[in-house]
Amino acid sequence: MSLINNILYDTVYHSAPLILLVLGGIFAYKANVLNIALEGMMLLGAFSSAYFVLITKSLLWGIIVGVILTLILGLIFSYFSVTLKSNFIITGLGINMFTLALSGFLLQFFSIPNINVSSIVSTANLKIDIPFLKDIPIIAPILSGHTFLTYFSFVCIFLAGVLMFKTKFGTYVRVVGENEEAAKSVGIKSDRIKYLAVLIGAFLCALAGANLSVERTALYTNNMTAGRGFIAIAAIYCGRGMPVKSTLYATVFGLTKSLSINLALNAGPVSGLFETVPYVMMVIVLGVVSAIESRRTKLR
Amino acid sequence: MTKNFKERFLIPAFNTLLPVISALFLGGIIIFAIGDNPFKTYGVMISKSLFTVDGILKTLHFASPLILTGLAIAITFKANVFNMGVEGQMLLGAFFSGVFGFSFDLPPLLHISLCLIVGVITGILFALIPAFLKAFFKVNEMVVTLMLNYAAVEITRYLAQGVFRNPASGDVATYTINSSAMFNKVGKNITAFFLISILVFIFIYILMKKSKLGYEITAIGKNEEFAKASGMRVYRKIIYIMMISGGISGLAGAGWMMSEKYRYTTSFSGNPGIGWDGMLIALLGAHNPVGVLIAAIFYAALKTGSDYINLYTNVPKDIVGVIQGILILFLSIKFINDKTDFLGRMRQRLKSIRGSKGATRI
Amino acid sequence: MKVIKTINLTKKFGDFIANDNINLEIEKGSITAIMGENGAGKTTLMNMFYGLSKPTSGELLINGKKANFKSPQDAIKCGLGMVHQHFKLVPGLTVFENILLGTEITAGPFIDTMKEIKEVSKLITEYKFELNPKDKVSDISIGAKQRVEILKMLYRKVDILIFDEPTAVLTPQEVDELLQSFRELKKQGKTIILITHKLREIMEVSDEVIVIKKGKIVGNVKTSKTNPKELANMMVGRDVVLDVSKREKDFSTSKVLYKVENLKTENDLGKTVVDNISFEIREGEILGVCGVEGNGQSELVKLLTGLMEKTEGKVFLNGEDITGMWPDELRKKGLAFIPEDRYAQGLCRDMSLSDNIIAGYHSGEKYCSFGLLKRKEITKTRDELIDFYDIRISEREGNISSLSGGNAQKVIIAREFDADPKVIIASQPTRGVDIGSIEFIYKKILELREKGKGILLVSSELSEIMSLSDRIIVMYKGKIVGQVDGKTATKEKLGLLMAGVR
Structure with missing residues (x-):
């Protein structure tokens, strides 16, 4: 029983940053500027929020500075890919490599192996029990006792859906992606829409990064995002950029991650191999979804 | 003729040099920001890698796997296929050639050849996963290869920690390969692996420039629909391309294992890895084999030089990675378009500014 | 005012x-x-x-x-x-x-x-x-x-x-x-x-x-x-009525060259877009296909040119079953294609004239041996075709993007007709080209008709269909809704069929 509880609790726990990434990525995806830099933006968010928590001695200020820096990175990405009309895949990969190298470079320069902020941030105190919910027997140990950003990520699914389908901005994002000419012909500033779509992504990536480093473990280690950005891209592909559908695929990753960690504890020598399961799982999911989608197509 | 010259040489040269200079400039600012002298840092890097015979040989030695990973990515980029899994294919190729290297004792030439073949085959097999997924189910190869890289890292780590671990070693590492599987150093730094890389380069050059497959790769990359309508079995070709790319990547790993590292550790590929360097090199070389060769040597010089900067400055050697990231960023845009020339555009812009001023005056 | x-x-x-x-x-x-x-x-x-x-x-x-x-x-x-x-x-x-x-x-x-x-x-x-x-x-x-x-x-x-x-x-x-x-x-x-x-x-x-x-x-x-x-x-500046005088023919005794039987396919959403299409083309015959855009003509052409798969039906060339073959195999059998979208399927803008002229035929012995391309042979053919088909290009080494629409279409015509095909599937052959080139293309198509080739002509220009075709079939919602003789066809008659009124 407790194993299942753990697995489900961890699913929520591991899904949260993925959900933020996915929601951050769907707007850019819908606006036709696939943001492959989610990984780098998340890494910068994780690194800078941890570092500035250390500097400012304040969790809130650390995260705020982290968000601002990631937004600047988002601006760079959109300047290159929208204004300069770059090959945005390459731009995104460049950003990923740049942030990874820069964070490693700075760790080397500061001569520290990682950024430990456990003296400032108490992860235990960040876990919030939700009133009423925490008293319901089976659900409580799974859904309650998470951090603020974890709850926030689930709220964001709803917010993103409303933003995407009920507002002008969301409509314009979809229009720009579907037929940019049409958007321009009625005076929609398509470049501005794309910038905003990328910046929403940068903002949520920063939060995902902060969740991963400071909020959960109070520790930043080198390259700790470990490809989550790419997994988010895969989830977005599978869900075709629809908020709910894409986040569902993100939770599939959360579940496999949680399974691999919880089961590895009892797996003995092969436990190391469980690390590969989430990635392989996403490849399989991507394959199955694409296979179903292309099943009908008669075009060669 | 002059137009041709400009289109074929001047514009590409400019499009390559401008990003390099800009990236080195920004890297210089970062070096300056952490309180060091950028000129001194770059000076050390260049002088140690290019101004001495030893340095040049070492550069060429470093360039050997980079030429290969660069070509491996360039050939897929040319076909508009994004094999981002060169790093993973390289790692697995290295790992299993290493396993073959320490598990058997054979005559040197045979052993070396077999080890290289193991590396190539491993690379091909691993590249076939995204290739088949793409060909049969139209799965985006970029996302798959990006994720399989992580899987490759985890698999090799697991194997190096477990089955193939050398208990005598302090950190996670496999056994050292037998000397019969090692490339002998010619002089201090260079090995026959460099020669193999050059042979592969020549092969790819002919393939891309003279062969039917090269023509088809270009057509697929420039206009897939046209390629299909012209009777090319695009998905079959993509499988071939991925196999070539994976094979070369595996070879890069195997060669690097047998000429430099001799055993597999978790830091085998360095940071950023040889496969990722390949992406930069392919972009810098504009997907062109000759360009890739030059870019690989240039980048190897930077990397070789970076080993020394710690001795003379306080700049961490990861500065090369930072510059690399910035450089890729700049290479993603075209400073000068093939069609519109830079000077012409500037002139046009000046004219329009003048023109609009004139208009307001009236 | x-x-x-x-x-x-x-x-x-x-x-x-x-x-x-x-x-x-x-x-x-x-x-x-x-x-x-x-x-x-x-x-x-x-x-x-x-x-x-x-x-x-x-x-x-x-x-x-x-x-x-x-x-x-x-x-x-x-x-x-x-x-x-x-x-x-x-x-x-x-x-x-x-x-x-x-x-x-x-x-x-x-x-x-x-x-x-x-x-x-x-x-x-x-x-x-x-x-x-x-x-x-x-x-x-x-x-x-x-x-x-x-x-x-x-x-x-x-x-x-x-x-x-x-x-x-x-x-x-x-x-x-x-x-x-x-x-x-x-x-x-x-x-x-x-x-x-x-x-x-x-x-x-x-x-x-x-x-x-x-x-x-x-x-x-x-x-x-x-x-x-x-x-x-x-x-x-002159009379626009294009001169398409063609010789009257009686096809009742001509051999059937190309035959399509009950061809069917569906789009990504599972909707049948080509529905039970059957027709035959005899030697020296031009069969026109017309219909409002989006009624299955594009898909039919894709099926016949090997770019799409059928769900049902068969295609025969000279009695030989060529159903489901890929474009390269179809070309080898003696089919030639003028695709609907010149710059999407017909040509590659960013490649040279030579590279476009060999497209589709580059695997043949003429241009290729031991996997390597015969560049000299290719250049020779290119120059011959430029002269023969009067392709106006400022620089022979230049890319297709430097050609006008009419001249680009001539490149396709040159490539496809030079291979001496038995059957030509031509889709919108004169879309967006100038009057001079239209005349040229009509002339070439009629030349092939005289030589006894079979031609399938798909076009949204009614006047083109009416003046060139020996027989016209009309497509509506993926089906053939009517067949009209080329001589007796009128715009009104075709128009009603195109709107689905039988």
Whole structure:
């Protein structure tokens, strides 16, 4: 029983940053500027929020500075890919490599192996029990006792859906992606829409990064995002950029991650191999979804 | 003729040099920001890698796997296929050639050849996963290869920690390969692996420039629909391309294992890895084999030089990675378009500014 | 009152003068046709009217005021709207969403869908259009899409409407409906500018005609005081009626060369788009296929050229089953293709002329040995074809992108006809090419007919189908709804079949 509880609790726990990434990525995806830099933006968010928590001695200020820096990175990405009309895949990969190298470079320069902020941030105190919910027997140990950003990520699914389908901005994002000419012909500033779509992504990536480093473990280690950005891209592909559908695929990753960690504890020598399961799982999911989608197509 | 010259040489040269200079400039600012002298840092890097015979040989030695990973990515980029899994294919190729290297004792030439073949085959097999997924189910190869890289890292780590671990070693590492599987150093730094890389380069050059497959790769990359309508079995070709790319990547790993590292550790590929360097090199070389060769040597010089900067400055050697990231960023845009020339555009812009001023005056 | 007046309006692209000192006046509440050949400069002129490009010199006056439009939005604000030939619609959105795009009605932060639908319904009844505001644009017919475009402009309160080749994609009956709408709009006081090269529409609906040739106005007459022949002469400087005299043939004894039996396929959504198509082509016969765009012709061509898979049916060449073969295999069997979209399937813009000339035949012994290309042989063939087919190219090593539309099409013709095929599947062979090239292409097609080749001609130009084909089949919703003899076909007869009326 407790194993299942753990697995489900961890699913929520591991899904949260993925959900933020996915929601951050769907707007850019819908606006036709696939943001492959989610990984780098998340890494910068994780690194800078941890570092500035250390500097400012304040969790809130650390995260705020982290968000601002990631937004600047988002601006760079959109300047290159929208204004300069770059090959945005390459731009995104460049950003990923740049942030990874820069964070490693700075760790080397500061001569520290990682950024430990456990003296400032108490992860235990960040876990919030939700009133009423925490008293319901089976659900409580799974859904309650998470951090603020974890709850926030689930709220964001709803917010993103409303933003995407009920507002002008969301409509314009979809229009720009579907037929940019049409958007321009009625005076929609398509470049501005794309910038905003990328910046929403940068903002949520920063939060995902902060969740991963400071909020959960109070520790930043080198390259700790470990490809989550790419997994988010895969989830977005599978869900075709629809908020709910894409986040569902993100939770599939959360579940496999949680399974691999919880089961590895009892797996003995092969436990190391469980690390590969989430990635392989996403490849399989991507394959199955694409296979179903292309099943009908008669075009060669 | 002059137009041709400009289109074929001047514009590409400019499009390559401008990003390099800009990236080195920004890297210089970062070096300056952490309180060091950028000129001194770059000076050390260049002088140690290019101004001495030893340095040049070492550069060429470093360039050997980079030429290969660069070509491996360039050939897929040319076909508009994004094999981002060169790093993973390289790692697995290295790992299993290493396993073959320490598990058997054979005559040197045979052993070396077999080890290289193991590396190539491993690379091909691993590249076939995204290739088949793409060909049969139209799965985006970029996302798959990006994720399989992580899987490759985890698999090799697991194997190096477990089955193939050398208990005598302090950190996670496999056994050292037998000397019969090692490339002998010619002089201090260079090995026959460099020669193999050059042979592969020549092969790819002919393939891309003279062969039917090269023509088809270009057509697929420039206009897939046209390629299909012209009777090319695009998905079959993509499988071939991925196999070539994976094979070369595996070879890069195997060669690097047998000429430099001799055993597999978790830091085998360095940071950023040889496969990722390949992406930069392919972009810098504009997907062109000759360009890739030059870019690989240039980048190897930077990397070789970076080993020394710690001795003379306080700049961490990861500065090369930072510059690399910035450089890729700049290479993603075209400073000068093939069609519109830079000077012409500037002139046009000046004219329009003048023109609009004139208009307001009236 | 003059709603539009231009004074020496000129547009240059580098050294090329696209519009040369255009002086014209357009009366309020009138319908003015602007006619001219492809590339005569009509579109450039309209782009200046609509703020899509800026004049090099000269003035444009709208309602007596000098206009300096920076974008279409400025033009729309001034009461001038345009309905493009290629619709600027978002297929994933509904009719009302498209009409209100950019000017959504909101309630707080959200879009007020109910109010939007009400507004659009009101507009639809006001102008007597047939539309359902809640339909998805991807599901409605081409004629309906055009009505959405018109309403988009009317909602923005424009009173000058420019139509760019509005009838190019419509059935004859839909054209009549559109012309009726023009009269309705005129009655409501709107001014209409109609860009076209179709004489019938001009004669039927316009008040005044302005003829443009090579960037200059060569004629400006009241419609009531002219006739089609005079207009045609003004437009091309000679008689436009293309000479397609072909020898009468009796096919009853000719051998069947190409045969299609019960061919069927479906699109990604599982909808049957090619439904039970059967026909045969005899030696020396041209079989025309016509229909409103989007009724399965494209898919049929894709099936026959090996780019799409069938769900049912068979294809035979000379009695041999060639069903499901890939394009390379089909070419080897002796088929040749002129694809629908020249720059998508036919040619690669960014590759050289040589590379395009070998495309599809590059695996053959002529151009390839031991996996390497025979560059010398290729260059030789290229030069021969350039001369033989009179392809005008400034630099022989240059890319296809430097060729005009007509010359690019000649490259395809040269490549495909040079292979001496048995059957040619030609889709829209003259789309967007100049009159000279059209004549050339017709001549070549008829030459092949004389040589006893089988030709499948798919085209949306009814006059082309009617003058070239020996037999015509009409497609509607993926099915063949009728077959007409080439000699007795009329526009009205085909038009009814194209609309699905048997």
